[in-house]
Amino acid sequence: MPITRRxxxxxxxxxxxxxxxxxxxxxxxxxxxxxxxxxxxxxxKTSTLAAYHDGVERYVTSFEFSGTGEAVGSIIPLPDIPxxxxxxxxxxxxxxxxxxxxxxxxxxxxxxxxxxxxDGAQVILETQIDALDxxxxxxGGDEVGTWARDNGFLLTPDAPxxxxxxxxxxxxxxAARFDAARAAALGQSAGDGTxxxxxxxxxxxxxxxxxxxxxxxGETLVEADVFLLTDEEPDLLAGGPGLSLDRSEAANDLLLxxxxxxxxxxxMPEDMWFSYLQVEAQAADLDxxxxxxxxxxxxxxxxxxxxxxxxxxxxxxxxxxLPVWPMAAGALVAVIVAALLLRADERSRAxxx
Amino acid sequence: xxxxVRLGAAIGAGAVVATTGYAVDASGAPREVLxxxxxxxxxxxxxxxxxxxxxxxxxxxxxxFVVQNDDPIDHELVVGDAEVHRRHALGTERRHPPVPGEVxxxxxxxxxxxxxxxxxxxxxxxxxxxxxxxxxxxxTIEVVPAE
Numbered sequence: 404m405p406i407t408r409r410x411x412x413x414x415x416x417x418x419x420x421x422x423x424x425x426x427x428x429x430x431x432x433x434x435x436x437x438x439x440x441x442x443x444x445x446x447x448k449t450s451t452l453a454a455y456h457d458g459v460e461r462y463v464t465s466f467e468f469s470g471t472g473e474a475v476g477s478i479i480p481l482p483d484i485p486x487x488x489x490x491x492x493x494x495x496x497x498x499x500x501x502x503x504x505x506x507x508x509x510x511x512x513x514x515x516x517x518x519x520x521x522d523g524a525q526v527i528l529e530t531q532i533d534a535l536d537x538x539x540x541x542x543g544g545d546e547v548g549t550w551a552r553d554n555g556f557l558l559t560p561d562a563p564x565x566x567x568x569x570x571x572x573x574x575x576x577x578a579a580r581f582d583a584a585r586a587a588a589l590g591q592s593a594g595d596g597t598x599x600x601x602x603x604x605x606x607x608x609x610x611x612x613x614x615x616x617x618x619x620x621g622e623t624l625v626e627a628d629v630f631l632l633t634d635e636e637p638d639l640l641a642g643g644p645g646l647s648l649d650r651s652e653a654a655n656d657l658l659l660x661x662x663x664x665x666x667x668x669x670x671m672p673e674d675m676w677f678s679y680l681q682v683e684a685q686a687a688d689l690d691x692x693x694x695x696x697x698x699x700x701x702x703x704x705x706x707x708x709x710x711x712x713x714x715x716x717x718x719x720x721x722x723x724x725l726p727v728w729p730m731a732a733g734a735l736v737a738v739i740v741a742a743l744l745l746r747a748d749e750r751s752r753a754x755x756x
Numbered sequence: 757x758x759x760x761v762r763l764g765a766a767i768g769a770g771a772v773v774a775t776t777g778y779a780v781d782a783s784g785a786p787r788e789v790l791x792x793x794x795x796x797x798x799x800x801x802x803x804x805x806x807x808x809x810x811x812x813x814x815x816x817x818x819x820x821f822v823v824q825n826d827d828p829i830d831h832e833l834v835v836g837d838a839e840v841h842r843r844h845a846l847g848t849e850r851r852h853p854p855v856p857g858e859v860x861x862x863x864x865x866x867x868x869x870x871x872x873x874x875x876x877x878x879x880x881x882x883x884x885x886x887x888x889x890x891x892x893x894x895x896t897i898e899v900v901p902a903e
Binding site: 544545546547548549552558560561563564566567618620 | 863888
């Protein structure tokens with residue numbers, strides 16, 4: 404009796420790869436998975452801003468050229484189809500980093516129609532930003548993986564599962580590939596970053612975190628900064644250890660003014676809520692995403708965490724520690740009162756014969 | 757596009773397997789003993805995982821492995837002793853010429869190879885593309901004395 408069993412799990416999503424480019428610089432950073440030649444990962448601490456206002460998410464991240472190794476690409480899962488992908492502002496991410504840096508503040512300076520394929524991923528948008536070739540794709544995990552492979556991306560063994568993971572929620576991906584020759588022509592050198600900003604109309608913003616563990620060995624430490632700007636204080640859901648909400652407060656006017664002055668950030672309203680999260684997790688633990696409810700009227704979606712309910716947990720800012728002295732004083736008073744009552748009771752029973 | 761079958765070894769030997777062998781579902785838990793004689797094992801690959809369950813093979817059995825790669829990335833199936841795996845673990849070829857016990861399978865493709873289990877003991881199979889074995893693409897086949 405024969406027997407073929409081929410469970411075909413359609414699920415989800417992302418990948419990164421090595422472009423078939425002869426290059427000495429690689430893009431690092433960005434909230435995406437990066438894979439270098441022979442599957443080696445070159446990923447530094449990443450920084451991302453997800454700003455949500457009036458039904459539109461602005462997603463800002465940056466690609467930095469490390470200057471070593473072969474060329475690589477990156478794939479970032481997106482919650483919806485972006486209406487625009489442009490070069491990001493010059494200082495938005497740096498300004499946000501400065502906002503949460505413990506060091507003393509100092510002056511900052513400015514630095515730096517679908518082409519369908521019947522059986523494969525659809526190319527929704529193509530553009531060039533500095534030395535990056537940006538392609539927005541629509542498709543399932545296998546389709547996007549095939550597109551990536553056909554376009555010179557080297558996919559790590561966990562790529563099929565991760566791509567399926569994301570495609571089950573959103574079949575929109577952005578692939579970024581570094582063109583070393585163009586970087587040289589532009590005068591870019593190691594350490595230069597290329598910020599990009601995606602404008603994504605969507606009802607359900609979420610931030611991909613699992614993608615950061617792509618291709619990494621389980622014990623590898625993943626570090627990332629995630630900044631959120633929302634109209635109101637958001638509810639946040641995630642799915643495991645290694646994610647902390649370190650700041651949650653009304654954004655101060657100075658920060659908003661600084662960000663609003665950057666290129667492409669004029670959309671920012673007068674008031675916004677500022678959240679700062681840090682990812683510091685072993686790759687094996689980073690199997691979840693960050694679901695966001697941008698206002699008090701809606702709840703974050705469990706599905707957007709990418710994990711099942713037993714693993715889902717809300718992300719709260721650490722509350723102020725309860726002061727010890729009131730509790731100690733209360734306990735002392737209770738003991739004294741109890742002692743007095745006991746003594747009074749003994750006296751009442753001590754009737755003279 | 758999926759090619760029907762990529763012969764991982766001599767066509768003549770493959771034909772013998774096809775005409776006299778029998779197919780076995782390798783994906784379940786039952787550990788029935790394959791062989792003696794010839795047997796066919798269908799191996800699916802999805803999300804960088806072999807769907808093959810525990811296998812027991814009678815000594816002297818010639819097993820034809822028919823491998824379906826449903827992933828969008830390359831994979832391979834290498835069956836052999838420790839020396840074979842050591843050589844592949846250190847090798848740099850992304851694809852191998854057809855050799856008994858070894859077959860490379862492109863995304864969406866179907867491939868075939870065969871292996872004769874001549875000695876009682878344990879034989880390992882794995883995918884040696886970078887990072888794949890560490891990701892879990894490996895398993896063992898127990899070879900037991902023929903009844």
